[in-house]
Amino acid sequence: MPTISARPRRSSVFLAVFALLLAAMPALLASDVQAASAPTKAKTWNVMVGAESRSGAVQTMAYGPKKIWINAGDTVRWVSNSMEPHTVSFIDADHPAAPFDLATTYMTAQTSKGKISKPGQFRSSGIMAPEPDAIFPDAVRTYDLKFTKPGTYRYLCYIHGTAMSAVVKVRKADTPYPHTQSDYNAMAVKASNADIEHGLNLWADALGAADSHHVFVGAADMRVQINRFIPGNVVVKVGESVTFDMGRNAFPIPHTITFGPPPANPFAPTGDPANFQGGALSSGVILPPGFGPPPNTFTVKFTKAGTYAYVCLIHAGMGMFGQVVVQ
Numbered sequence: 001m002p003t004i005s006a007r008p009r010r011s012s013v014f015l016a017v018f019a020l021l022l023a024a025m026p027a028l029l030a031s032d033v034q035a036a037s038a039p040t041k042a043k044t045w046n047v048m049v050g051a052e053s054r055s056g057a058v059q060t061m062a063y064g065p066k067k068i069w070i071n072a073g074d075t076v077r078w079v080s081n082s083m084e085p086h087t088v089s090f091i092d093a094d095h096p097a098a099p100f101d102l103a104t105t106y107m108t109a110q111t112s113k114g115k116i117s118k119p120g121q122f123r124s125s126g127i128m129a130p131e132p133d134a135i136f137p138d139a140v141r142t143y144d145l146k147f148t149k150p151g152t153y154r155y156l157c158y159i160h161g162t163a164m165s166a167v168v169k170v171r172k173a174d175t176p177y178p179h180t181q182s183d184y185n186a187m188a189v190k191a192s193n194a195d196i197e198h199g200l201n202l203w204a205d206a207l208g209a210a211d212s213h214h215v216f217v218g219a220a221d222m223r224v225q226i227n228r229f230i231p232g233n234v235v236v237k238v239g240e241s242v243t244f245d246m247g248r249n250a251f252p253i254p255h256t257i258t259f260g261p262p263p264a265n266p267f268a269p270t271g272d273p274a275n276f277q278g279g280a281l282s283s284g285v286i287l288p289p290g291f292g293p294p295p296n297t298f299t300v301k302f303t304k305a306g307t308y309a310y311v312c313l314i315h316a317g318m319g320m321f322g323q324v325v326v327q
Contacts (some may be wrong), residue, residue, distance in 0.1 A: 040174050042073040044144070045181060047166070049128050050082035051192035056318040057228045058199035059084035061157070061251075063166040064188025072173045075146045080128045083318045084225070085136055087158045088125040088143050095122045099252060099291075100159045107158040108136070115146045119153050127159075133317065163222040163251065199224035206230045206248045213241065215322065217255045217286070217298075217312070219248035227315040229322035237327050241301040244283070252291035255320075257298050258282040259310045266313045277304035285314070302326040 048064035059082050070076065078088045087107065091097055095106045102108065110126030125143035127136040147153065147170045157164040179187075203226045206219040216230040229244070236242060244257045256266065260280040263270045271281030283298035302308070305326050312320040 040071070042075070043070070044075040044077055045070055045184070047076055047078050047184070048081040048188050048192075049078050049086050049088065050080065050084055051188075051195065052082040052084065052318075053196050053199065056083050057226055058196050058203070059225050059227060059318070060192055060195040060199070061160045061164040061223060061225065062191060062195060063088075063164070064192055065184050066166040066191070067169065068167075068184060069169045069171065069178050070147060071171055071175050071177070072148060072150055073146070074170075075144055076168055078125060078128065078143045078145075080130050080141045083130060084227075085127050085129045085139060085159060086164065087127060088145075088155055089158050090116065090119075090121065090123040090153060090155045092120055092122040095124070097156055097158065097161055100161075102135075109138070110140065110143070114144060115148055116153065117148045119151045124158070135314065160251070195223050199226060202226060203228065203230065209248075212236055213243065215242055215244050216248045217244050217246050217257065218253060218315075218320070220251040220253050222251065225249070225251065225253055227312070227318045227320045229310075229312075229320065232321065233323045233325070235325045235327060236302060238305055239301070239303060240326075241299050242324055244298040244300070246286055246288040246296045249288035249291075252287055254285045254287055254292075254314055256283055256285055256313045257300075257310055257322075258313050259300075259308055262313055273298065273300045275303050276300050276308075277302075278306060278308065282313075300324075 045068060047068060051060040051064060052058060068076065100107060106124065108127050111122065111124050113123060116123050123145055125140065127139040128141065128143060129136060129139035130141060132139045147168060150170045150172055153168040153170060155166060156162055202219050202221060202224060206216045207230050210216050210230050212234040213236060215234060218228060219226040219230060234242060246255065263280060263282050267285045269282055269284035271279065273281060286292065286296060286298060289296045302324065308324045308326065310322050
């Protein structure tokens, strides 16, 4: 009968397929084991170097993120993320984190080796910035370093010292990663936004303490720096003076107060601030109290009516300009 012979035929087909699957199972399992044990391809991870507000006025002193977990064989690529120059420097006893000095070659030059195999080996990016400038003609935008062995690798910025430091945690190859690059990016953005907001508050505090005759030359703490004259525009009368004050900087950030054309030596003072009627006048480089020799202020007496623009030669590219209107 047709109905009786059809049922065994379907069962025979099912049993035949099942037998084939059983025969293939060892090979399938072996391929899964092989895939699971295959070595993980080395990765390149990005870390941001610094951050800034939209105007460039607020510059943060942080790497983003400050801690990253990678595996031996991976590479970290640091990317300049602000106009403020920085370095990525794994220091040793022969290359310590001393006060930054342009004449100290190891602080400004990049090391030639692109690999590091243990903590304590000296490696450095040299100066990192979005593009070279007159002060740092050899600045680079990115810096790559491959980590070949496990360890805890600490680094800092020679310009900003221990206020700007971070760590790379290197584990054995094929260790599962705790975070993705997207996770690290989100961490960096969250931290930089908090730092920028902190900087805006620091700026507002300085503005509240300033007046037309007392201008703060930037402001900074151990998290951020404000590269602005505070306030940027003031009005005084003929015969009155304006004191430019570095006292709001709790960090050794250099500035200049420069009227007129830039001097041949931007780091040296020029002109007579006791009787200014226009032309070339510059404070030269001055540092905050406790970080450089006095004076840590620059007082200018204006003896002729007019509008006098001035600039910080070091941070002009970040928009650090000011104006004094003398009535």
